[in-house]
Amino acid sequence: MVAGAGLEQSHPVRLPHSTVIDVVCWDWNGTLLDDxxxxxxxxxxxxxxxxxxxxxxxxxxxxxxxxxxxxxxxxxxxxxxxxxxxxxxxxxxxxxxxxxAQLHPGADAALRAIGRLGAEQVLISATIAEVLQAQLAPHAIAGHFDQILGITDAYASKADVVANWLESSGHDPRRVLMVGDTNHDEEIAEKLAVHFIRFARGHQEPPDHDRHPVVHHLRDIIEHLSGSRVGREGETALRQGLPGMASSVSGTLAGGLDTTGYEIPIAH
CATH class of the missing domain: 1.10.150 (DNA polymerase; domain 1)
Known part of the structure; x- marks a missing residue:
């Protein structure tokens, strides 16, 4: 890999300190999996x-x-x-x-730390569900997730999967955090009015704007959560899970997100 010069420090934008996070919705390819x-x-x-x-x-x-x-x-x-x-x-x-492909460094530790903080964790991917399970199997992290959701066929939309999960879950979008590595992940989060953190070492270079935090190491997600209610309630667990490491909008998917051609043909 040829690393860019700007990959060593995370973006200064942070989640608001008043944020409350009940559930973290993870992307798979490029975010947790270094593929x-x-x-x-x-x-x-x-x-x-x-x-x-x-x-x-x-x-x-x-x-x-x-x-x-x-x-x-x-x-x-x-x-x-x-x-x-x-x-x-x-x-x-x-x-x-x-x-x-291996997990990104710190992936398992981040999942463990967030679990100790008491937040629900969900994995939603634009990979076909059966293929997703096969990709997960060697990494022994499935137990961290309350749900693991993939698309039903190669022409299905990840946006629909996330929107359907959010509606059926009953979660307040203002208390949901999505973590992903592409502009499409960001578009989904914004359309659903959930919080979003961008992971910069995945498939797509982050855009040049300050709407969301950008992290270059998965451990930094824990630091962002440390200012939320989840972080404050789990401060001791945070220190135990990742030594040395130090969400209010509303609405649901409205008007639709044009996903034509988005999920074909790359697993993400």
Missing amino acids: TEVAMAAMNAVLHDRGLPVLPHVDAYRKVFGFPIQALYARLGVSDVDFQLAAGRYLELFPVHVER
Whole structure:
């Protein structure tokens, strides 16, 4: 990986100190699972087969990545006519190699610490549910989550999964925190009026704005939570879980979030 110079310090924007968090909704690919290099390698194989320029390093991948996915392929030189074939090839390659992907450093410790603070944790991914379970299995973290939700097919929308979960859960959106690594995750959080923290070491370079906190290490999420009621009530557990480490908007999904082409064809 070629690391960018700005990856060592987290964004100064913080969650408001009056925030109360009852549940943390995690993204999987790129956020907890460090599979960016695997995804880039699969994409480069697709590009190489077509005589197109490959991505030289992970920073280049993060800069070009984004949704809708068909637009990503177009930016990389894949024509609309070739999109389905190229996407299909990617989906053949990615699952073969994702087994070698590891959790991001501090992922398990962060999950444990948040659990000790008393917050519910949910994992929602744009990966097909059965595939998601297979990807989770080697990492032994499924026990941290009250629910693990994936999409039903490759054309389904993660936005719908999150919105349906939130509605059925009965949780107040003002007390929900989403953690994700893409602009699409951020769009979902904003549409649902839940809190959001952006993880910068995933698939997409964070945008240049100050609407949400940005972290470069998963342990820093705990520090953001330390100012909330969850953090104050679990201060001792926080110290035990991660030694040395030091949410009010409302509404539900209204008007709809255009997710056409967002979930195809990359696991995220």
